[in-house]
Amino acid sequence: METNTELMKIDSELFERIPDDKKKTDEIVRPSETYLQDAWRRLKQNKLAMGGLVFVILITILAIVGPMLSKYNYYSQNFRIANQNPSGLHWFGTDKFGRDQFVRILYGARISLTIAYVASILNLVVGILYGSVAGYAGGIVDNLMMRVVDVIWSVPSMIYVILLMVILSKPNHPSADGGMLNIIIAMAISFWVVMARIVRSQIMALKEQEFVLAAKVSGASSMRIILKHLIPNSMGPIIVTMTMSVPSAIFTEAFLSFIGLGISAPQASWGSLASEALEGYQLYPYQLFFPAMAICLTILAFNFLGDGLRDALDPKMRK
Amino acid sequence: MLSFLLKRLFSTVVTVFVVLTITFFLMRLMPGGPFSGEKKLNPQVLENLNKKFGLDKPVFEQYTMYLTNIAHGDLGPSMTYEGRTVNEIIGYSLPVSAKLGFVATGFAMLIGVYLGVIAALNQGKWPDKLCMFISTIGITVPSFVIATLLIYVFAIKLQMFHAIGLESPMDYVLPSIALGASSMAFVARLGRSALLDVIRTDYIRVARAKGLSKNTVIYKHALRNSLIPIVTYIGPLLAAVLTGSFVIEGLFGIPGMGREFITSITNRDYTVIIGFVTLDATFLVLSNFIVDILYAVIDPRIKIE
Numbered sequence: 168m169e170t171n172t173e174l175m176k177i178d179s180e181l182f183e184r185i186p187d188d189k190k191k192t193d194e195i196v197r198p199s200e201t202y203l204q205d206a207w208r209r210l211k212q213n214k215l216a217m218g219g220l221v222f223v224i225l226i227t228i229l230a231i232v233g234p235m236l237s238k239y240n241y242y243s244q245n246f247r248i249a250n251q252n253p254s255g256l257h258w259f260g261t262d263k264f265g266r267d268q269f270v271r272i273l274y275g276a277r278i279s280l281t282i283a284y285v286a287s288i289l290n291l292v293v294g295i296l297y298g299s300v301a302g303y304a305g306g307i308v309d310n311l312m313m314r315v316v317d318v319i320w321s322v323p324s325m326i327y328v329i330l331l332m333v334i335l336s337k338p339n340h341p342s343a344d345g346g347m348l349n350i351i352i353a354m355a356i357s358f359w360v361v362m363a364r365i366v367r368s369q370i371m372a373l374k375e376q377e378f379v380l381a382a383k384v385s386g387a388s389s390m391r392i393i394l395k396h397l398i399p400n401s402m403g404p405i406i407v408t409m410t411m412s413v414p415s416a417i418f419t420e421a422f423l424s425f426i427g428l429g430i431s432a433p434q435a436s437w438g439s440l441a442s443e444a445l446e447g448y449q450l451y452p453y454q455l456f457f458p459a460m461a462i463c464l465t466i467l468a469f470n471f472l473g474d475g476l477r478d479a480l481d482p483k484m485r486k
Numbered sequence: 487m488l489s490f491l492l493k494r495l496f497s498t499v500v501t502v503f504v505v506l507t508i509t510f511f512l513m514r515l516m517p518g519g520p521f522s523g524e525k526k527l528n529p530q531v532l533e534n535l536n537k538k539f540g541l542d543k544p545v546f547e548q549y550t551m552y553l554t555n556i557a558h559g560d561l562g563p564s565m566t567y568e569g570r571t572v573n574e575i576i577g578y579s580l581p582v583s584a585k586l587g588f589v590a591t592g593f594a595m596l597i598g599v600y601l602g603v604i605a606a607l608n609q610g611k612w613p614d615k616l617c618m619f620i621s622t623i624g625i626t627v628p629s630f631v632i633a634t635l636l637i638y639v640f641a642i643k644l645q646m647f648h649a650i651g652l653e654s655p656m657d658y659v660l661p662s663i664a665l666g667a668s669s670m671a672f673v674a675r676l677g678r679s680a681l682l683d684v685i686r687t688d689y690i691r692v693a694r695a696k697g698l699s700k701n702t703v704i705y706k707h708a709l710r711n712s713l714i715p716i717v718t719y720i721g722p723l724l725a726a727v728l729t730g731s732f733v734i735e736g737l738f739g740i741p742g743m744g745r746e747f748i749t750s751i752t753n754r755d756y757t758v759i760i761g762f763v764t765l766d767a768t769f770l771v772l773s774n775f776i777v778d779i780l781y782a783v784i785d786p787r788i789k790i791e
Contacts, residue, residue: 298554317497318504325732326763333751333759334515360621418628426732441630448634449642459631467626 194386206403212279216475222468226461230276252453258456262443271435272457278436279462282350283416289355294362299393301363302370313367316360327357328419332428344465346431348419358412365408369401374389403480414466423460437462491779498775505767506556506760510549513756538699552760561761566753572761575746580765582652583735583742586665587727589658594666594673594723599716601670602677603709609682618672624671630733632665637737650739661738663732669723673716680712714785717777 200208210216234240244264253260258269301312319327331353373379374397382392398405417437423429424438431439437458444454536542543551555562561572605617606659640660641649647660685708693703743762747763750758 214614314497314500318501318508326766329751330512330759330763334512414626421628422630422733426736427752445630445634448638452638455631455634456744459628463627463631466628469621469623470626 176252179300186297201400206476206479210475212473213478215471216479219468219471219475222464223472226276226465227280227318227466229273230280233273234270234277237267237270237273239270252451260453268440268454268457271440272437272461275435275437275458276461277442278347278430278434279417279420279438280465282347282354282436285351285412286354286358287409287412289351290359290362290412291405293359294356294408295366295398295405297359298363299370299398300367302367303374303389303393303397305371305374307343309367316363319357319360320364322359324357325419325422328353328423329426329428331356332423346429347434347436350423350429354416358416361412362405362408365404366401367396369404370397373397373400403477406480407473407477410469410476414469414473417462417466417469489783494775494778498771501771502768505771506553506764507549509763509767510552511545513760514545514548521591535742556764561764562757564750564755564758566750566755566758572757575758576761576765579743579746583731583744586652586658586735586740586742587724587731590662590666590727591669591720591723593662594669595716598665598670598673599677599709599713601674602712603681603704605674605678606681606685607704614678616706617678617707621671621674624667624674625668629668630737632655632667632736633661634733636660636664645701649748652738661734661740664737665727665734667726673719673723676715676719677712680715681708684708684712711785714781717780717784719740720777722772724770 181187186269210220218263223424253268259272262268262271269430297312297316301309304312332349370393379392379396382396384440387395420436421438421441424436425442427442430436440458441455441462444451444458448455532544541548552562559573561576564570564572564575567575585674601617601620605614608614637660639648640646648654648657651657652661690708692698693707698707705764731742732748733744733745735742736748746758747762749755750762
């Protein structure tokens with residue numbers, strides 16, 4: 168038979184010793200990368216996501232230092248220069264009270280971004296706590312906890328935010344921060360369910376895996392398993408959800424200011440700037456254009472960054 | 487199937503009930519009642535008003551009274567509009583919003599699916615990039631910016647449409663686009679990725695192999711299955727249309743529910759606010775319920791527990 172004759176043809180060559188210099192083929196030459204290094208390497212290849220990241224960092228720095236560097240401030244009024252077109256003196260023009268639009272937009276970035284970041288971090292904390300407890304406990308606890316989430320989920324969060332804003336804001340006693348804290352509280356109360364759902368489903372999937380069993384066997388407490396094993400392993404989706412929650416917070420803030428429940432004057436946010444500009448946008452379209460652009464570009468940047476992060480952090484989710 | 491239906495129906499009812507309760511108690515927490523307006527009322531008048539609307543009774547009694555009334559389909563009188571009931575206000579504003587919402591949803595679904603199909607069929611080429619660019623714009627630009635731009639360009643500069651009101655069919659064009667833009671963008675993305683998934687399956691290859699034309703394969707075989715994720719999006723889509731309408735109705739001067747809702751919030755009109763939230767919540771929870779059932783009907787592969 169043919170196979171037999173094939174087998175017969177084994178040369179003695181095959182049994183020779185491998186020379187020492189060829190042994191190194193099995194060696195790992197590249198330094199091993201951690202999960203985050205790996206993700207960062209993938210993220211760097213994504214031009215749109217990097218563009219988004221650069222923009223996000225830039226606008227954040229501008230929001231922090233920008234208002235300090237300009238010679239104008241956001242509140243002083245000067246009616247002699249009201250409603251001026253963009254010029255060398257006032258880059259984005261002035262509003263109806265003669266306030267410099269450029270500084271007001273930078274100042275608005277402070278408020279809008281603070282609201283977005285703080286609300287996202289609060290969502291993160293509450294969502295992770297709630298979701299991980301529900302997912303890890305399972306059974307009736309999970310069932311009860313998720314019913315609460317379902318109820319909040321089933322009504323548009325905007326309605327809750329509006330109701331909460333109405334309760335929290337006292338029209339006759341404007342607070343010093345122009346209502347910023349109230350917006351953050353209202354968003355934190357109603358937006359955490361998204362995060363809680365994501366965390367729960369992640370934890371549910373992970374808790375059956377062997378490494379959790381191993382941790383349990385070595386005597387780790389539930390608290391330790393959740394904090395040290397389960398949450399770090401669900402970091403990918405959590406980071407993506409958090410990045411994506413920033414634009415929705417900016418949207419919500421703009422929307423609230425727009426219907427008159429948001430930041431009150433003389434404080435400015437992008438939403439309140441846009442809604443103020445709306446009165447005269449037929450005559451002074453640039454007053455609406457700049458804050459609207461700021462909102463759109465920031466949301467766009469966060470969306471690109473979020474998409475890129477999704478691809479980088481979780482290659483399995485890639486389409 | 488029946489036990490699934492009953493289970494879902496039960497959780498739907500519980501959800502509506504909880505929403506009602508939350509809303510009711512949130513309203514009681516509001517600073518300043520509906521009668522604490524700019525001008526101070528005579529204490530006697532205030533007392534009578536509170537008595538008239540049952541605000542002097544203990545909270546729990548108010549709560550049970552309110553639940554009984556809702557069970558009878560009666561949402562109570564408006565607290566700021568003399569002699570109008572919440573049912574009346576909903577009665578004239580809901581049809582306006584519903585019509586606009588329907589047109590906007592239709593627009594979002596039709597254009598969205600079409601963009602998604604074009605993008606998926608030309609994956610990686612310029613039509614794909616163009617469609618996804620349009621969809622990115624739709625997602626990132628807030629609806630009030632789209633609305634003001636549309637009014638500015640088409641109503642004021644080009645004089646093609648009316649800027650305000652909903653009298654003729656043409657008046658629906660601009661508000662529908664503004665209201666449906668973000669949903670359209672989302673549907674386009676969903677449709678694109680779903681169609682791309684379906685196109686690679688074996689049964690599509692079989693359909694092509696037996697000689698069916700490309701159009702038949704796409705529109706009769708592939709599209710049907712890629713509509714499934716879009717169907718599940720209809721619930722949230724209605725939500726977006728309803729809540730988005732606050733701004734759109736304000737800008738276009740449309741006397742719908744969104745505008746009434748905002749007015750009732752500024753007026754602290756408790757009964758109207760609760761009534762609107764109740765209606766919104768019920769509507770949404772019900773639509774999610776229907777979508778769940780539809781989902782199982784459309785896709786037999788999905789097993790109901």
